[in-house]
Amino acid sequence: MNHIATLIPGDGIGPEVTRPAQQIIKAAGVEIEWESYIAGAEALERQGKTVSDDLLDSIRRNKVALKGPLTTPVGEGFSSANVELRKSLDLYANLRPVKSLPGVRSRYENIDLIVIRENTEDLYSGIEHVVVPGVVESLKIITERASTKIAKFAFELARTEKRKKVAIVHKANIMKLSDGLFLSAARAVGKRYPDVETGDVIVDNACMQLVINPHQYDVLLLENLYGDIISDLAAGLVGGLGLVPGANIGDECAIFEAVHGSAPDIKGQNKANPTAMILATIMMMKYLGEAAAAERIYAALVRVFTERKVFTRDLGGSATTKEFTEAILKEIEAG
Numbered sequence: 001m002n003h004i005a006t007l008i009p010g011d012g013i014g015p016e017v018t019r020p021a022q023q024i025i026k027a028a029g030v031e032i033e034w035e036s037y038i039a040g041a042e043a044l045e046r047q048g049k050t051v052s053d054d055l056l057d058s059i060r061r062n063k064v065a066l067k068g069p070l071t072t073p074v075g076e077g078f079s080s081a082n083v084e085l086r087k088s089l090d091l092y093a094n095l096r097p098v099k100s101l102p103g104v105r106s107r108y109e110n111i112d113l114i115v116i117r118e119n120t121e122d123l124y125s126g127i128e129h130v131v132v133p134g135v136v137e138s139l140k141i142i143t144e145r146a147s148t149k150i151a152k153f154a155f156e157l158a159r160t161e162k163r164k165k166v167a168i169v170h171k172a173n174i175m176k177l178s179d180g181l182f183l184s185a186a187r188a189v190g191k192r193y194p195d196v197e198t199g200d201v202i203v204d205n206a207c208m209q210l211v212i213n214p215h216q217y218d219v220l221l222l223e224n225l226y227g228d229i230i231s232d233l234a235a236g237l238v239g240g241l242g243l244v245p246g247a248n249i250g251d252e253c254a255i256f257e258a259v260h261g262s263a264p265d266i267k268g269q270n271k272a273n274p275t276a277m278i279l280a281t282i283m284m285m286k287y288l289g290e291a292a293a294a295e296r297i298y299a300a301l302v303r304v305f306t307e308r309k310v311f312t313r314d315l316g317g318s319a320t321t322k323e324f325t326e327a328i329l330k331e332i333e334a335g
């Protein structure tokens with residue numbers, strides 16, 4: 001079956017990791033007609049907006065997009081195009097599977113966590129202002145509606161994926177109203193899923209527990225900011241940011257991407273590890289109903305990792321992005 005999908009190559013290493021992803025999808029036998037768009041700084045300069053209406057229309061029409069990372073300036077400048085995309089398209093769920101790959105040297109083996117992050121509110125509402133010089137107020141927005149929606153997503157996913165436990169991560173001891181609301185809404189949803197064990201843990205303790213004994217967790221359900229931080233921590237448990245994919249999912253459409261950013265320190269050097277983006281395409285294939293292609297790509301990836309011959313530099317190897325991609329393409333053809 002032929003598909004049409006939106007592509008945002010992104011900034012920094014974005015084009016270097018989305019190109020392999022496109023080649024791999026094609027090699028796995030799935031024909032996609034790509035509608036390519038710029039976003040972020042380049043779009044702001046050329047079109048006056050970080051996310052154009054044409055881009056949003058394309059994603060709404062196609063229902064699916066593959067996105068490279070987008071740079072957001074720190075402490076100044078324009079606000080995040082990622083946040084804009086997620087809010088404009090109501091992509092309320094950010095799903096990040098964190099799974100060990102064979103052959104990768106990391107602190108733990110057999111990690112298989114799912115991080116589910118609320119994607120539309122919390123401190124990411126971007127509502128902040130200077131009260132008086134030297135004093136800034138930043139609003140944290142938590143609603144019962146969004147908390148309930150993301151909790152339902154988490155428990156439904158736990159049920160379909162045959163997961164045993166959902167841990168609600170919060171700081172309701174301090175933010176009694178906002179995190180308290182998230183926690184009570186999530187607990188209320190959990191009661192409707194007696195087949196899934198519901199637990200909760202304070203976010204600072206969750207960080208320590210994840211580092212000491214990550215296997216005690218299964219599905220983690222978090223607000224936006226905690227989800228952002230914990231997913232990088234969890235990526236560190238399996239070997240780093242080059243290995244973890246993410247999906248931004250709404251009721252109407254979805255954007256697939258890597259958890260990592262635009263990595264300006266290695267931009268244009270043919271050093272980026274495209275694995276996270278390749279894993280994102282696997283999630284995208286499943287979303288498009290192309291389960292066989294998803295399995296082919298994953299099997300090829302696992303074979304390359306198991307052989308331990310072709311690793312990119314972040315994993316202690318010397319392969320370039322292109323050499324690693326060639327190895328996967330060869331395995332897909334052979335497989």
Ligand code: NAI
Binds near residue numbers: 070071072073265314
């Ligand atoms: P980063 O994830 O870009 O880089 C952190 C470190 O990990 C760097 O040393 C980088 O070289 C390395 N790294 C990341 N991805 C890699 C890969 N595929 N292969 C090998 N090494 C990799 O995080 P940083 O530096 O904090 O952010 C850079 C920019 O990216 C910022 O403007 C930030 O806002 C943006 N960003 C965008 C995201 C998105 O579009 N979804 C997500 C996270 C950050």
